[in-house]
Structures are given as C-alpha cells and as structure tokens.
Amino acid sequence: MATSGQDVTQDDVARVAGVSRSLVSLALNGSPKVAAETRRRIAETATTLGYRVNAAAASLARQRSRTIGLVLPNLRNAFFEQIAHTLGDATGARDLALFVTVGSDRPEVLHRAVESLLSVRVIGLILVSPWLPDEDLIAIGEEVPVCLIGRRSPGGSVDSVRVDEEAAARLLVGHLAELGMRSVGYVGPRVVNDTSRFERESALRFAAQAAGLTLDVRECDEDAGPAVRDMLRSRHEPLGLVIHNDILAIDAVPVLRETDRHPGIDVALVSYDNTYLARRGEFSLTSIDQPEDVLGTTAVRLLCERAEEGTTSAGSPRDVVLEPALVIRGSSEPDRVCG
Amino acid sequence: MATSGQDVTQDDVARVAGVSRSLVSLALNGSPKVAAETRRRIAETATTLGYRVNAAAASLARQRSRTIGLVLPNLRNAFFEQIAHTLGDATGARDLALFVTVGSDRPEVLHRAVESLLSVRVIGLILVSPWLPDEDLIAIGEEVPVCLIGRRSPGGSVDSVRVDEEAAARLLVGHLAELGMRSVGYVGPRVVNDTSRFERESALRFAAQAAGLTLDVRECDEDAGPAVRDMLRSRHEPLGLVIHNDILAIDAVPVLRETDRHPGIDVALVSYDNTYLARRGEFSLTSIDQPEDVLGTTAVRLLCERAEEGTTSAGSPRDVVLEPALVIRGSSEPDRVCG
DNA sequence: CTGAAAGCGCTTACAG
DNA sequence: CTGAAAGCGCTTACAG
Structure with missing residues (x-):
C-alpha cells in the first residue's frame, strides 16, 4: 500500500532493484527468461514501491x-x-x-x-x-x-x-402439456427489431403446434400485467402462461393471486432466464435456465x-x-x- | 465507415491532407490555433480514412x-x-x-x-x-x-x-401518519457493513419517534416475503410498511394480496428508489425518488x-x-x- | 540470463 | 497559423 506522490514507473523499480528497465518488464510479465531469484527481488521492489503498470503505455507498446x-x-x-x-x-x-x-x-x-x-x-x-x-x-x-x-x-x-430456443420451447410446452394444459399463451415485449422476442415466439409456435396445443400471443410494454389480464379475460379453460422473461413474469403473479378475477381457471406460469427473481419465494417461477x-x-x-x-x-x-x-x-x- | 486493414494513424491523415502530424492532432482536438478551413479539411480526411484516435497513445502522451x-x-x-x-x-x-x-x-x-x-x-x-x-x-x-x-x-x-436520509424518512413517516397509521414497520436487507441500510434505519427511527409512531424492524435476505409475513402475523392494527428498496418491496405485494392471511389489517406499502418497478402497474409503489x-x-x-x-x-x-x-x-x- | 535501443501513436512546448 | 522534435511508459527483437 506504499503510496507515492507521483506514479512509479518501471524505471524506478529498475533503479531500486539494480537491474535494467527491460528486465523489470520481462519479470513483471512472467517471462521464463528471468532467473527466479531476480524475478522475486523485482516483484518485491515493485510492490514496496507501489508500482502499477500503466495500461496505456503497455497497450501502446504491445499494439493491443x-x-x-x-x-x-x-x-x-x-x-x-x-x-x-x-x-x-x-x-x-x-x-x-x-x-x-x-x-x-x-x-x-x-x-x-x-x-x-x-x-x-x-x-x-x-x-x-x-x-x-x-x-x-x-x-x-x-x-x-x-x-x-x-x-x-x-x-x-x-x-x-x-x-437452443427450439429446445427451450419444447421443454416449456412439454411441461405444460404434462400438466394437462391444452392451450398456451405467450406474452412478449413489444419491441421493434427484437430478434430474441421473434425467435422465442416462433420456437414456441412450432413446439405448440407439434404438441397439438394452441398458442395465443399478446404483446406488452414495460408492464406485463395488462396483457396477462387481457389474456385471462377471454379464458374458460386451463392456460399455460409463458412470459418472455422473469422480470416481466413477476407482473403476472399479483394478477393471478386476485382469485376473484378469473374463477375456475387454472393457470400455470412459466418464464425464461431463471434469475434470482424466479427464485424469490413469493414468485417461485418455473423458468428456463440458461447456462x-x-x-x-x-x-x-x-x-x-x-x-x-x-x-x-x-x-x-x-x-x-x-x-x-x-x-x-x-x-x-x-x-x-x-x- | 471507411474500413482499412490496419489502424489509421494521425501520420496517415497528415500525409493525405498534406499537413504536419502535429497539426492533425491540434485540429482533431479542437485547438483554436488551427485555421477553420484547415481544420475542416483535416476532419474530412480523418473521416474518409476511418481514423480513430488511439486512446492508449493519447493517454500516454497526455499523462492522463x-x-x-x-x-x-x-x-x-x-x-x-x-x-x-x-x-x-x-x-x-x-x-x-x-x-x-x-x-x-x-x-x-x-x-x-x-x-x-x-x-x-x-x-x-x-x-x-x-x-x-x-x-x-x-x-x-x-x-x-x-x-x-x-x-x-x-x-x-x-x-x-x-x-438526505432524514428528510426521506420524514416524508415517508409523515405520509403514513396522514393515512392514520400509528405504527411503522421497516424491512431492510441483512447485510454486514451496509452503511446505507444502517443510515436508513436510524433516520426512520428518528422520524418515527418525532412523529410519535412506533417502529418495528425486520431483516430479510434476498427475499423480503418471509419478513413481511412475519411482521404482519403479529399485527392487529394498521401498519405503514417501509421496505428498503423497490426490488425488495415487490415481494410484499403478492403477500398483501393474499387477503385471507391477515384479515382486517390495513397496510400501506412504501419503499425507496422509485425505479421502473415501482411504476409497474401491478405494483404501483409509493416510493422515495432520488434525483x-x-x-x-x-x-x-x-x-x-x-x-x-x-x-x-x-x-x-x-x-x-x-x-x-x-x-x-x-x-x-x-x-x-x-x- | 541480462542490457541497450528502437518504436508504439499521440500531445505539447518551442521556434518560426 | 504551422512544423520539427522530444517525450509519455512500456514491450520486444536483438546482441551479448
């Protein structure tokens, strides 16, 4: 933690350690051409002097x-x-x-x-x-x-x-089908140019089709709540609700807890990303985990x-x-x- | 968008523009010592050549x-x-x-x-x-x-x-008092060394005392849900629930919607930071806004x-x-x- | 295993 | 208003 007024350079280290400037560089960069003892002494000197490589100089010299x-x-x-x-x-x-x-x-x-x-x-x-x-x-x-x-x-x-988006969609749809769901609803962000949204949606569509389930899609803005409400409103059968990511999915949780709003509809909620939000006790979201x-x-x-x-x-x-x-x-x- | 194989340097720009190297540097850095027309020509050459300053070299020369x-x-x-x-x-x-x-x-x-x-x-x-x-x-x-x-x-x-944490605490406590609350509950993260948590708590304690309200404190981990449940369990009167930040406060919302769990208790929920989570429709959190x-x-x-x-x-x-x-x-x- | 020397691309007095 | 020159701190062949 030795602090000096100005920056310590390799020159200073070399002088104090009694070696040449280039040797300091070699030693500090772990070159095998430097004797172990010399390297040790240089490293020690560098530390006590509070030397810190100047990244700008290093980048310039190294050309990268x-x-x-x-x-x-x-x-x-x-x-x-x-x-x-x-x-x-x-x-x-x-x-x-x-x-x-x-x-x-x-x-x-x-x-x-x-x-x-x-x-x-x-x-x-x-x-x-x-x-x-x-x-x-x-x-x-x-x-x-x-x-x-x-x-x-x-x-x-x-x-x-x-x-693999298709694999993720298959996992999700398969899980929902096992729960007895016949239809799937997807809520994704309304974003222009969002490839991720687009890929996810078509993968789901494909997987749903393959499994013989229907797919209903809704777009949402920052808040997924309205889209979820809207999707539930017209429902009378169990629904597998897939939301684009955890952060949007948590909007759905309070909506689903309003038990009075959609009596008799079973809803299974799933999402993507498996972040800490999904793990939070109050939400406990089933979610696609990315490694x-x-x-x-x-x-x-x-x-x-x-x-x-x-x-x-x-x-x-x-x-x-x-x-x-x-x-x-x-x-x-x-x-x-x-x- | 002219792309060259290797990096274009000020030397290249100078050569093409027919001026000296230093003039290029001066011009590009907006020095007033360069004639407007010269500056324009240099800037143009730089653009067409796809010149981009080398930050490492600049930092080194400039010593910062x-x-x-x-x-x-x-x-x-x-x-x-x-x-x-x-x-x-x-x-x-x-x-x-x-x-x-x-x-x-x-x-x-x-x-x-x-x-x-x-x-x-x-x-x-x-x-x-x-x-x-x-x-x-x-x-x-x-x-x-x-x-x-x-x-x-x-x-x-x-x-x-x-x-100003004390001012924030006064705003919060004042608001809760106006709602008729007699007691305040604070839920903050259980973190070692968290000055922010500590300052916030003592400011609240001070403000509550000054307003004649009681303050109850609970610590939580990543998930504020359990702490909120716990705090509500022992309650029989209206509670002003202050949560350390928006991200923790959203845990409280589903808990509060479980109307069956704490019949007859009015709870007003408030938090800090006023982020987009607070603005989300499903949560609509009253929150302290920092500029x-x-x-x-x-x-x-x-x-x-x-x-x-x-x-x-x-x-x-x-x-x-x-x-x-x-x-x-x-x-x-x-x-x-x-x- | 070690040192002297050139050079990375830029900035900045300094002299004209 | 413009140019020649030194130098920023480091790396890296090159020679010993």
Missing part, C-alpha cells in the same frame, strides 16, 4: 490492449448481471480486464459507447442480445472480434453463443481465438448453441397453480 | 486518460441503471468515456476491478453505495479522485453526493474539479446532500390499501 468490452442492452434483467460476473471471472482467468458499457435505446449513446471501446483498442467486444440491425453488427465485426450472446450470428465474421457460465466462458474463448487469428475477417462465423434446462417451481406446480 | 470509472455494487437494482445512464450523459457532455465495473461481494473481484481501472489511469472513480470499509475508500482516494454516490464521505479526500440526474452530474463535476486541483489530497471532502421527493402511488392510497 488486454481488455475486453462488454455491451449490455440495459440493466433491467438480472440475467445480465450473471453474465457480467461470469465474464468477469472468465476474463480474469486469462488476466484480461473487462469493461462494461450499459447500452441504451438511443443509437447515438450506444454508438458513442462502442466507439470509446474501440478507441481503447479492446481485444474484442461481447454484445448481449443487442438490438442493432445485422448490418451494424457485421460492420463492427470488421473492425474488431465480436461475439454475440443470446442472438444468432448475423454472418460476417461475428461469432455467437446462445441457447450463464458456459455462455460466458465460451464467448471469451471465441473472442480470444479470433483475436489470435490476427485479421478479424479470418474464419467464418461460429455459432455455438447450448442446451437449456427447465427449472420447475411453484408457479407451475399443479397443487399450487392459482385458480 | 479521458475516462471515468464507475463501480456499481451489483446489477440488481434499476436505480443503478438510471445512475449509469445519467453518468453516461454527464461524462459524454464533457467528452469523457465512462467505464463501468460491476462490483461483487467477493473482495478480490472488486479489488481486481478497481485495479484495472487504476491501471488505465482513470481521471477518477465513482462508487455507488460501496460496501467497502471507510479506510479502503480513503486509501483509494489517496490514489485517484473518488466520489461516492449514496454514501456519506468517510473523510480523507473522498467526495460524496447523496440524498438521479443531479446525483450523476454532481458526481462528475466533483470528480473533475478534484482532478483539476492536481494533487488528490488537495481540498477537504465535499459532501453534497440533496432533497428527496415522495412519489405517491396505489400501494399507499387509502382506498387501494390491502386489507
């Missing part, structure tokens, strides 16, 4: 930084936090830094954020469920390695890791591989698809289903 | 970066997103970049994150409701300008911007001022305290109160 940029669409989904943590661990394991940028629905803001990441010459960019059009993603991919999480690769040289850790480590690996390859444009896009799991909780347990 | 680091404790509170957005705008307005780090409850992770921010030689650090002990904050403040949001300055050379925009712009201003002053240790800590507001919604409206 040691940081990865993460672009999150917003902070309104706990799933993003889990992703951020996993990525933090995955990058940390490779001794890389992770810089997060909180996206925005304002294009200029997002653009500015990506630009500052590019100015830093990040190794690569990880975008979680971006709402950008395919061509923009491809364009960014021309400049720097890019890996998408939760969205199919748009082509170009952009990689992607995501969960965040695998998503995260894979994304980092793909990015680093692509960075190694040198030119960004090298190699065709890789699209890693993972299997989801269904976590069953109270919201769809027969004996606890509201009605 | 143009980025501010934001350390968020987690992503489980929409309030943090609003803060992040405001800060993004505030830094953008000053042509600074904002790098976010998602904290963690694991000290090593947080430490590593702060370290990478420091390696980048950020202008300063903004920490939102950090759980770090005072001495750690002061230590960080020795190395770089630091501004806290939502926590009192621990002294040293650390600044702070926050909302995020003022918090954000003030934090950035304090940081920049301290950075200007040169030495970090210069100047005593500034502690800006803002007035909160109470937004009244259905959860505490007499006619909609559950019971």
Whole structure:
C-alpha cells in the first residue's frame, strides 16, 4: 500500500532493484527468461514501491490492449448481471480486464459507447442480445472480434453463443402439456427489431403446434400485467402462461393471486432466464435456465481465438448453441397453480 | 465507415491532407490555433480514412486518460441503471468515456476491478453505495479522485453526493401518519457493513419517534416475503410498511394480496428508489425518488474539479446532500390499501 | 540470463 | 497559423 506522490514507473523499480528497465518488464510479465531469484527481488521492489503498470503505455507498446468490452442492452434483467460476473471471472482467468458499457435505446449513446471501446483498442467486444440491425453488427465485426450472446450470428465474421430456443420451447410446452394444459399463451415485449422476442415466439409456435396445443400471443410494454389480464379475460379453460422473461413474469403473479378475477381457471406460469427473481419465494417461477457460465466462458474463448487469428475477417462465423434446462417451481406446480 | 486493414494513424491523415502530424492532432482536438478551413479539411480526411484516435497513445502522451470509472455494487437494482445512464450523459457532455465495473461481494473481484481501472489511469472513480470499509475508500482516494454516490464521505479526500436520509424518512413517516397509521414497520436487507441500510434505519427511527409512531424492524435476505409475513402475523392494527428498496418491496405485494392471511389489517406499502418497478402497474409503489440526474452530474463535476486541483489530497471532502421527493402511488392510497 | 535501443501513436512546448 | 522534435511508459527483437 506504499503510496507515492507521483506514479512509479518501471524505471524506478529498475533503479531500486539494480537491474535494467527491460528486465523489470520481462519479470513483471512472467517471462521464463528471468532467473527466479531476480524475478522475486523485482516483484518485491515493485510492490514496496507501489508500482502499477500503466495500461496505456503497455497497450501502446504491445499494439493491443488486454481488455475486453462488454455491451449490455440495459440493466433491467438480472440475467445480465450473471453474465457480467461470469465474464468477469472468465476474463480474469486469462488476466484480461473487462469493461462494461450499459447500452441504451438511443443509437447515438450506444454508438458513442462502442466507439470509446474501440478507441481503447479492446481485444474484442461481447454484445448481449443487442438490438442493432445485422448490418451494424457485421460492420463492427470488421473492425474488431465480436461475439454475440443470446442472438444468432448475423454472418460476417461475428461469432455467437446462445441457447437452443427450439429446445427451450419444447421443454416449456412439454411441461405444460404434462400438466394437462391444452392451450398456451405467450406474452412478449413489444419491441421493434427484437430478434430474441421473434425467435422465442416462433420456437414456441412450432413446439405448440407439434404438441397439438394452441398458442395465443399478446404483446406488452414495460408492464406485463395488462396483457396477462387481457389474456385471462377471454379464458374458460386451463392456460399455460409463458412470459418472455422473469422480470416481466413477476407482473403476472399479483394478477393471478386476485382469485376473484378469473374463477375456475387454472393457470400455470412459466418464464425464461431463471434469475434470482424466479427464485424469490413469493414468485417461485418455473423458468428456463440458461447456462450463464458456459455462455460466458465460451464467448471469451471465441473472442480470444479470433483475436489470435490476427485479421478479424479470418474464419467464418461460429455459432455455438447450448442446451437449456427447465427449472420447475411453484408457479407451475399443479397443487399450487392459482385458480 | 471507411474500413482499412490496419489502424489509421494521425501520420496517415497528415500525409493525405498534406499537413504536419502535429497539426492533425491540434485540429482533431479542437485547438483554436488551427485555421477553420484547415481544420475542416483535416476532419474530412480523418473521416474518409476511418481514423480513430488511439486512446492508449493519447493517454500516454497526455499523462492522463479521458475516462471515468464507475463501480456499481451489483446489477440488481434499476436505480443503478438510471445512475449509469445519467453518468453516461454527464461524462459524454464533457467528452469523457465512462467505464463501468460491476462490483461483487467477493473482495478480490472488486479489488481486481478497481485495479484495472487504476491501471488505465482513470481521471477518477465513482462508487455507488460501496460496501467497502471507510479506510479502503480513503486509501483509494489517496490514489485517484473518488466520489461516492449514496454514501456519506468517510473523510480523507473522498467526495460524496447523496440524498438526505432524514428528510426521506420524514416524508415517508409523515405520509403514513396522514393515512392514520400509528405504527411503522421497516424491512431492510441483512447485510454486514451496509452503511446505507444502517443510515436508513436510524433516520426512520428518528422520524418515527418525532412523529410519535412506533417502529418495528425486520431483516430479510434476498427475499423480503418471509419478513413481511412475519411482521404482519403479529399485527392487529394498521401498519405503514417501509421496505428498503423497490426490488425488495415487490415481494410484499403478492403477500398483501393474499387477503385471507391477515384479515382486517390495513397496510400501506412504501419503499425507496422509485425505479421502473415501482411504476409497474401491478405494483404501483409509493416510493422515495432520488434525483438521479443531479446525483450523476454532481458526481462528475466533483470528480473533475478534484482532478483539476492536481494533487488528490488537495481540498477537504465535499459532501453534497440533496432533497428527496415522495412519489405517491396505489400501494399507499387509502382506498387501494390491502386489507 | 541480462542490457541497450528502437518504436508504439499521440500531445505539447518551442521556434518560426 | 504551422512544423520539427522530444517525450509519455512500456514491450520486444536483438546482441551479448
């Protein structure tokens, strides 16, 4: 914790340790060319002097930084936090830094954020469920390695890791069918350009059809409550209610508890993401679990591989698809289903 | 959108524009010493060539970066997103970049994150409701300008911007008293070292006492449901239920809707942060609103001022305290109160 | 195993 | 209003 007035440089360390400047660099970067004892002494000197590498200088000399940029669409989904943590661990394991940028629905803001990441010459960019059009993603991919999480690769040289939406839909529909439901209702956000919403809906449609269930769809805004009410209003038979994610699904819970509003209708509630909200006792949501850790480590690996390859444009896009799991909780347990 | 194989440098721009290298730098940085026409031509060349400043080189030459680091404790509170957005705008307005780090409850992770921010030689650090002990904050403040949001300055050379907790407590208690409540219940997270929790509780205690109301306190874990149930169990009179933040308060809503569980008890529910969760139709929470925009712009201003002053240790800590507001919604409206 | 030297891309006095 | 030159702190062949 030795603090100096000004920044300590490798020069200072070299002088105090009585070695050359380059040796300090080599030692601090773990080069095997440095004698163990020398390395130890240098490391010790660095610590007591309070030396901290100047990332700007290192990046400049190395012609590349040691940081990865993460672009999150917003902070309104706990799933993003889990992703951020996993990525933090995955990058940390490779001794890389992770810089997060909180996206925005304002294009200029997002653009500015990506630009500052590019100015830093990040190794690569990880975008979680971006709402950008395919061509923009491809364009960014021309400049720097890019890996998408939760969205199919748009082509170009952009990689992607995501969960198999069709498999998730089958899990959900299968579960509801087992509960005796004959019809499924899906509530998703009304968002322009939301590929994730679109993919999810068609996967559900497909799965429902295959299982011989009907599918009814409603769009909602920030609040899923009205859409859920609306869907229940016209109902007289049991319903499997699928909501786009946990954060929207919790809107449905209070609605379902108003037992007087829809007498006699059994409703099983299920959603996606399996975040801490789903686990909260009051909600206990049955939810599709995405393997965040695998998503995260894979994304980092793909990015680093692509960075190694040198030119960004090298190699065709890789699209890693993972299997989801269904976590069953109270919201769809027969004996606890509201009605 | 001109993309080149390798990075375009100021050298390239200078060559193409037919000027010297330094002139390019001056022009691009908006120096008034450059003729308007020259500046225009240079800017144009830079654009067509797809020039993008190398932040590492610029930081190194300038001996300081143009980025501010934001350390968020987690992503489980929409309030943090609003803060992040405001800060993004505030830094953008000053042509600074904002790098976010998602904290963690694991000290090593947080430490590593702060370290990478420091390696980048950020202008300063903004920490939102950090759980770090005072001495750690002061230590960080020795190395770089630091501004806290939502926590009192621990002294040293650390600044702070926050909302007046006592005023917030008075607003809440006053509102509940007006509704005819005689007793107040507070549910807060069971967290070690959580100053915010502690300050909030004592402010409430003080306000309740002053207003002649009783205060009952319960701790909760991730899920506030059990604590709320517990608090209601022993009740036979109207209760003003104050919950530490919106995200915890939504747990209370389903509990309160179970009309059969606590017959005859009027409960008015209020919380803090006034995030989008509070606004969601199904929850409609009365909540304390913090002026995020003022918090954000003030934090950035304090940081920049301290950075200007040169030495970090210069100047005593500034502690800006803002007035909160109470937004009244259905959860505490007499006619909609559950019971 | 160790050192002298060049260079990364930019900024900034300084001289014209 | 413009250019030549030094230097920011580090990394990395290269030579010993």
